[in-house]
Amino acid sequence: MDRTGVEPKIAQLYLTVDDGPNKHTLPIAEILARHGITALFFLTGLDVLKHPEITRCITDHGHRIGNHGYTHHALDVMTIEEKRKELVDTQNEIIAITKIAPVKFRPPYFAWRQEDNNILDELRLAILYEDVDMGDATKDFKVDYELAEHQLEKKRKRKDYIVILMHSREHSLDETERMIYWYEDRNCVFFP
Numbered sequence: 796m797d798r799t800g801v802e803p804k805i806a807q808l809y810l811t812v813d814d815g816p817n818k819h820t821l822p823i824a825e826i827l828a829r830h831g832i833t834a835l836f837f838l839t840g841l842d843v844l845k846h847p848e849i850t851r852c853i854t855d856h857g858h859r860i861g862n863h864g865y866t867h868h869a870l871d872v873m874t875i876e877e878k879r880k881e882l883v884d885t886q887n888e889i890i891a892i893t894k895i896a897p898v899k900f901r902p903p904y905f906a907w908r909q910e911d912n913n914i915l916d917e918l919r920l921a922i923l924y925e926d927v928d929m930g931d932a933t934k935d936f937k938v939d940y941e942l943a944e945h946q947l948e949k950k951r952k953r954k955d956y957i958v959i960l961m962h963s964r965e966h967s968l969d970e971t972e973r974m975i976y977w978y979e980d981r982n983c984v985f986f987p
């Protein structure tokens with residue numbers, strides 16, 4: 796309930812988990828699946844190459860996979876050919892394992908130039924940025940509920956669904972269940 800005593804409108808959440816796959820990714824995927832939540836995991840091609848079995852398990856749990864570049868380097872300073880290779884190689888690694896071509900892309904560090912969108916068109920990828928950042932990639936990798944609350948309240952008034960960003964990190968794994976309850980307490984429902 797807010798200050799006026801009125802329940803805030805229900806917010807539909809779409810959870811995205813960046814980086815990896817690494818040893819924290821599958822436990823996060825399992826906790827979400829237990830709660831009936833499917834998420835979109837933005838993976839890097841190099842980590843997919845290192846962990847094909849984790850990659851496969853993510854989709855086995857009903858989650859989706861997005862393209863997060865190959866090396867997790869900032870793409871905006873690369874040549875057009877280097878950028879294309881980062882995206883193409885990542886698509887190929889993911890398709891080789893899951894047989895599904897990602898349709899969403901999130902540039903590492905949000906470093907992307909709009910004039911390069913033709914690469915995305917070629918690969919049938921759409922950029923997906925976040926609305927609410929759990930803050931777990933900064934500030935000593937701690938989940939920042941104050942930041943999340945602020946962003947959530949701002950977005951819920953004008954958006955039909957809200958994209959949440961968290962990371963495949965140890966601290967985020969420890970917080971995953973608490974995060975789910977935290978949102979549910981705020982009249983939010985996750986994408987099933």
Ligand SMILES: [Zn+2]
Pocket residue numbers: 813814863867903904
């Ligand atoms: Zn990242």
